[in-house]
Amino acid sequence: MRSPLRPFLFVAAGFAVGLPLSAAEPVAETPAPSAGRPNVLLFYIDDLRPQTADYGHERMVTPNFTRLAESGVRFENAYCQVPTCGASRASLMTGLYPTRERFPDFLTWAERDAPNAKTLPQRFKEAGYTTISNGKIFHHPKDTADRSWSETPWKPAIGGRHFYNDATAAWMKTNEETRKLPGGKTVKKVPMWEAGEVDPLETSDGLIAAKTMADLDRLAAGGEPFFLACGLAKPHMPFFSPEETYALYPRPKIELAEYRDWPQPKPAGLNGVKEQFAYVPMTLDMKFEVKYNSDDYHRRMQQGYSASVSHADDLLGRVTDKLEQTGLAENTVVVVLGDHGWLLGEHNQWAKNTLLHDALRTxxxxxxxxxxxxxxxxxxxxxxxxxxxxxxxxxVPVPEGEIHGRSFAAVLQDPSAAHRDHAYTRFKAGDSIASADYHYVRYRQPNGERSALLIDRKADPLGKKNHAGDPAYAAVEADLNAKLDAKLSAATGDRAGRSEAAAN
Known part of the structure; x- marks a missing residue:
């Protein structure tokens, strides 16, 4: 007998109503810091963009993300440094900006690209913490493993492409479509969607959550400080999620992305994303293939992504409940994040691996x-x-000049405090600056020429018009180019340059 998702996941009419927090609202009293060294619970969720009820998406069923936002702070403008998983994680874990050579793509190894850089869990381990990795934290489990983790990184025997339904298994027997994995190995493609007949704790991510809960029991008994990382794969494609989560999002009620064309004029360096073509868009009953980027395709993609986010929400709730039950919550800093943004039909694109804005904001x-x-x-x-x-x-000490990042600890106590007014991201031949007013991308062409994308975010939040090269925006573009040059200088500079000037 399968166990259903916990009852509180379901609400009237199949939707949760989330009231987005406002930065202008009064902030509740800040709890006093604990006298002891705080534990850290890092909840890393693959491909999670700001697509939860507390971020203003009222139709998302994400009560545990809402609970987390109410018990702490939610960041409205958090940005990854590389919009692809392996490179984003290596950059975060080392505190270093990417360059052309460092952290270029999802196959990045921090050990190879930044061999002398201490990782975040390594600093905690050296400070006497027990450090544990469950699921996907670094893209490669062995990456910096000996120096980062107290125990061998753990992953379940099944992964995110493991399917559960008889209809899926029958289709796989006749399917002849294949894809090439990194390294050249050819494997059969799996369907894009499955509403799995499975207990939530028996999915790949469910097993990771269960391991993390067991670790919390063990760590509570030990009494020593810990850095515990729990990495979930969903909502990464394919969207295999328990059937109860699919039922939360009836397709007729799903709204499509408002703007599905490229910014105009389209810069030469802006290319389409291809990750979605690694999966076959079969209907849930496996009876027919859905036409790519049709309205039906968009609705099914949004349904599958949303279902997977609700699955992650359920598992987050189970883990944080366990944290409270063990008595560890009072002295544990909880961090929950996606590894980059994600396109959900905007500009008729999906996934990440692009410098379009929705792939950068996290x-x-x-x-x-x-x-x-x-x-x-x-x-x-x-x-x-x-x-x-x-x-x-x-x-935990971080010697001056070893990393590019700057602590925002002051913001955690006073959320209105200033930290940065723009953020840097790069991918392949492009470099990007995002601010409240503008999103700017500068591309390098193989022939040495440059192209650019400049979006006026206040006047054009959907990103329809490219103002790069427009004389009316010449001063704006010059300022953004200067900011971008400063970031590139910091990223490629010597040890002293890594501290990054406060103006950047």
């Missing part, structure tokens, strides 16, 4: 001792900033 929450409650943080933060922030909260 989801990030924090709660725990010394962290304000029920507040939204408007200041910009970069993922490289999380490394020194957690170290500061735990009293």
């Amino acid at each position: 989801a990030l929450w924090m709660s725990g001792p010394g962290v304000a409650r029920g507040a939204a943080v408007p200041s910009y933060v970069e993922f490289v900033d999380l490394h020194p922030t957690l170290c500061e909260l735990a009293g």
Whole structure:
């Protein structure tokens, strides 16, 4: 007999109503920091963009993300440094900006690209913490493993492409479509969607959550400080999620992306994303293939993504419940984040691996001792900033000049405090600056020529018009180019340059 998702996941009419927090709202009293060294629970969720009820998506059924936002702070403007999983994680864990050679793609190894850089868990391990990795934290489990983790990184025997239904198994027997994995191995493609007949704790992510809960029991009994990382794969494609989560999102009620064309004029360096073509868009009953980028395709993609986010929400709730039950919550800093943004039909694109804005802005929450409650943080933060922030909260030293990130610990106590007013991201031949007013991308062409994308975010939040080269925006573009040059200088500079000037 399968166990259903916990009852509180379901609400009237199949939708949760989330009231987005406002940075202007009064902030509840900030709890006093604990006298002891705080633990860290890092909840890393693959491909999670700010697509939860507390971020203003009222139809999302995500009560545990809402609970987290109410107990801590939610970041309105958190940005990854590379919009692809392996490189984003390596950058965050080392606190270093990417360059052309460092952290270029999802196959990145921090050990190879930055062999002398200490990782975030390594600093905690050297400070006497027990450090544990469950699921996907680094892209490669063995990456920096000996020096980062107290125990061998753990992953379940089944992964995110494991399917559960008889209809899926029958289709797989006749399917002849294949894809090439990195390294050249050819494997059969799996369907894009499955409403799995499975207990939530028996999915790949469910097993990771269960291992993390067992670790919390063990760590509570031991009494020593810990850095525990729990990495979930969903909502990464394919969207295999328990059938109860699919039922939360009836397709007729799903709204399509408002703008599905490229920014015009389209810059030469802006290319389409291809990750979605690694999966076959079969209907849930496996009877027919859905036409790519049709309205039906868009609705099914949104349904599958949303279902997977609700599955992650359920598992997050189980783990944080366990944290409270063990008595560890009072002295544990909880960090929940996606590894980058994600396109959900905007510009008719899917996934990440692009410098379009929705692939760069990420989801990030924090709660725990010394962290304000029920507040939204408007200041910009970069993922490289999380490394020194957690170290500061735990009293773990980070020598000057070793990383590019800057601690935003002050923002956790006063969410209105200033930190950054723009954020840097790069991918392949492009470099990007995002601010409240503009999103700017500068591309390098193989022939040495440059192209650019300049979006006026206030006047054009959907990103329809490219103003790069427009004389009316010449001063704006010059300022953004200067900011971008400063970031590139910091990323490629010597040890002293890594501290990054405060103006950047």
